[in-house]
Amino acid sequence: MKVCKSLFAVCFSVLIVFLAVAPIASAAQDTGKKVVVGLSADFAPYEFRKNINGKDEIVGSDIEIAKRVAAADMGAELQIQDIAFDSLLPALDSGRIDMIISGMTPTDERRQNVDFSDTYYISRQVIVTRAEDKTKYKTMDSLKGAAIGVQRGSIQQDIAEGIQGAKLSPVDKVSDIMLQLESNRVDAAVMEGPVAEGQVLNHPDLAITDIQIPDSDTPMAIAVQKGNTELLGQINKTLAELKANDEIDKFVEAAFKLNSGETDGETAEQIKDKPKPNIFQIFWDYRSYYWQGIQYTLFLSAMGVLFGFIIGLIVSLLRLSQISVFRWLAMTYIEILRGTPMLVQLLIIHYGIAQAFNINFTVLESGIITLSINSSAYLAEIFRAGIQGVDRGQTEAARSLGMSYGATMRHIIIPQAIKSVLPAIGNEFVVIIKESSIVSFIGVADLMFQAQAVRSITYSALSPLIIAAAIYFVMTFILSKLLGIVERRLSASDQR
Known part of the structure; x- marks a missing residue:
């Protein structure tokens, strides 16, 4: 019972703070032309x-x-x-x-x-490859059947698609194209001229070929x-x-x-x-970027689990309801959210709702909503398992004493269910910390977004990602240990 009250108190407090701060932030953004x-x-x-x-x-x-x-x-x-x-x-x-x-x-x-x-x-398009392969590719015909790196959705992708037998490898970032070349994932890349010159200047192992792409001047x-x-x-x-x-x-x-x-x-x-900076220099020089990313990542994860906890608990109760309509709605909600990719959900919430209903969530709000509803679908099933795991005899005993269904659930069943599934809730928090990286796709300045920014600044394709991976590991490892301490304390109280 104490565990349940404490969790609800924390959730309610964070919710009040969030609702109080969000309008102020929005108002500050909406002033002036x-x-x-x-x-x-x-x-x-x-x-x-x-x-x-x-x-x-x-x-x-x-x-x-x-x-x-x-x-x-x-x-x-x-x-x-x-x-x-x-x-x-x-x-x-x-x-x-x-x-x-x-x-x-x-x-x-x-x-x-x-x-x-x-x-x-007007820009020109060029072919970039590894320095030792510069003489290997002299004409467009020499690229037949080659693996080509391009930026997804760009004019360079259209050009590469015209190369006979070419195996395209579209990516989101120019830095990813460089990583593909340096790791031998692709043989060459189609890039915009000045962009390629800047990349080659900072990547001595790469070179711009002498290939002349027909009609490559693009406006x-x-x-x-x-x-x-x-x-x-x-x-x-x-x-x-x-x-x-x-x-x-x-x-x-x-x-x-x-x-x-x-x-x-x-x-x-x-x-x-x-000489290029090593991984430790990059981390130290750009520690402020990573620190800001950590703050956003932890905030997004906390909000996702918080609202997911509240929504998931409600959905689980609807799932166990005696009313068939409520059960059907809850099951539909759970199956849709568990059966579709989070990226699709994010794009629908951020772009689809804005286009269909003219409701423009900020990138942060879209990220929180996506993580919350996605997490709630999994938490709903966790709660359902916890509730069904409580001995049915306790429900019968409470009802025989005259307690209503609502009072029985609130005072007897739910507190025990939450206590039993607390490790699973903590595990969901760990998962959300990692999955929150997907919100960088719409521009939320989380840890992954900041790592991509450092990649662009330093021209180091791999080191910033390794730093981000290490930070994610440290965050999830510490959280796992804290959850282990909480679980042991709860187990100790059961043995007294």
Whole structure:
């Protein structure tokens, strides 16, 4: 009984704090005119993360263009959302962002769903491979049957699909393409020219081949929602002014120098020969990134288990109800959530609901809701097993003493059931800590999101992930030990 009361007290307290703080945070975000731009900040020199004066910033030529559109010409605050590239169009379609400026090519297929601005830059496409294989691939025909790495949903994927017999390996991040090349997972990669130059500069074991891709000059444009002629007109006006003064080329050149480190006084050759930081240096230099990620991960996991606990308990009681409609609803809820991937649930909640009902949850709210309902389906079955594991004779004894069904469940059955399934609840917490990494897909700055940011900044494809894995292990190991202590104390009280 004491265990049950304590758990409910903690849950209720955290719920009150969350409900009190959330409106304040939302109100702070909604003040003033703003323009929200979506991008994938791993596409240097167009958009990338850079540690400037100890502060993580998203910079690049596209950012300078976005600033000019928003602040200089519209008098609005620019807000940037770092989202996986293949999620940018759903984010725009659902109204979560106002425009996309992420080196996007205005293809006919994309024009069916969004409107594009005038072209603001023409880029070329190149083939990147390992340095020792540079002479192996001299023409497009030499790539027949090769394994090709590309960024998912990009124009580079379309180009690679035209290579006869090519085995495509699409990934979300440019850093993942580099990891594929260095680990011999792919033979070559199709990349945008300046992006490839920046990567090769920081990866001496890679090289850009001499292959000339036919018709590889691709335009870049800014995407807006279909029919948003007012914003589109303002963007085109700004782009015309920038192109008339050749400012966009200057933006690209300055961003390339910033990304390569040449602005710090180092030449390209010095940067290429510079020793790469080891895993311990990366962890220490970017410890603030990981610390912020840990905070978000633990908060998301705690909220997921908290609300999952409350929802799961309610669903389990409905599942055990004598009313068939309630049982059917509970079973349907459990089977749907357990039978569908969490990623699909996340995308439906974050993008689908916004598009269908115009309800725009923040990325944090979408993450919490997804983790909560997914966890609740599993916790509901855990609670059901715990309740059914309590001796039926106790229910009969309570009812014979005149206690109602509700009072019997509240005072006798549920406290014993929660105590017996507490280890399973703790295990669900451990699972949620690991599964919460999926919310980085929509831009929540959790531990995995921060690890990806460090990968983009350091050009180290593997070390930041190993650091993240070690942190996840430490968190789950400590939690498992704490749960073991709690379980032993509860077992000791049973033996007295």
